[in-house]
Amino acid sequence: MGRWGTVALAALAVATTACSPGSAEPATSDEASPPATRTPRITDHSGRPPVTFDPCYDIPDDVMHAAGYDAGKKELADMPMGTYTFLGCLYKKDDYIPGVRRGFGLNVLAGNVTLEEEAKKNGHISEPTSINGRGALLRVDPSAELDP
Template sequence: MGRWGIVALAALAVMGTACSPGSADDAAVGDETATTTTRTPRITDDSGRPPVTFDPCYDIPDDVMNAAGYDAAKKEIADMPMGTHTFLGCTYDNRDHIPGVRRGYGLNILSGNVTFEEERAKNGHMATETSIGGRRALLEINPADRNTCAYVLQTDFGLVIVSRLYYADHAGPAPQSEWCAGLIELVTKIESFIDK
């Protein structure tokens, strides 16, 4: 998963009290969305990097996430302004698994102004280059991060990372072949909402 992913997971631990996108701020964001085609980013930095224009908590329709098994009503904002770069984050949790019957997942979607090349230079040792919807992408599987799979999509402003933690439906870690099972379908849907 690498440094951005580790930062993301650390932020998730801290963001236990994060505000949900269902707050009063949504009314302003919703009104702005209704009157303009481009939303002003919630967070910017002073790095000179491009602003992050894809907001995973607001630009992915709730019905898409609900259909994928994530309760969009319980999504949480998990932003990470870092001065030298910015990540807008959104987390979903689906732990309603039944042992031996149904799995659960934790999902983190990060949209940041770190470049695809920076990510590839940092995590190329555990990444496979691919393409999703005609967009350059990386599939990142780090054997040290058990039960975790991530797709990194190149964007005009930087990248979008979709990282999923697999909650196995049995004791012990899941086989590595199951870490990414079915994730590509969701990533493909998410990709379609990112400006080309």
């Protein structure tokens, strides 16, 4: 996979529900509707393409609600790194059980690096997975730090 791809890292869990990037409305006439475009929240000057999938805006709230997250409380979790960029969205699941668990979160990231680059850098704390047919990484060691 030598093309630029979307990389998703899940902080502690990954929702493998059906979310479709580019949820454009179907055309209602014989003419095709132009695709909706949005200016990315963050761009870098690396020469890499801008991040076009925005997890906070492109994953439908009903999908996250169905996965057990309160999408009304999602938070932007962007990571401008200078030579690349990640647009992120943090979803929290505050189902505190005393002495057992304090809740957990899901951080969905889309970046302008290849999946191979990210796997090489952080493969020691993640494993490959697939979300709606797209390659992704699942962070399996939440206590480990990501490499910059």
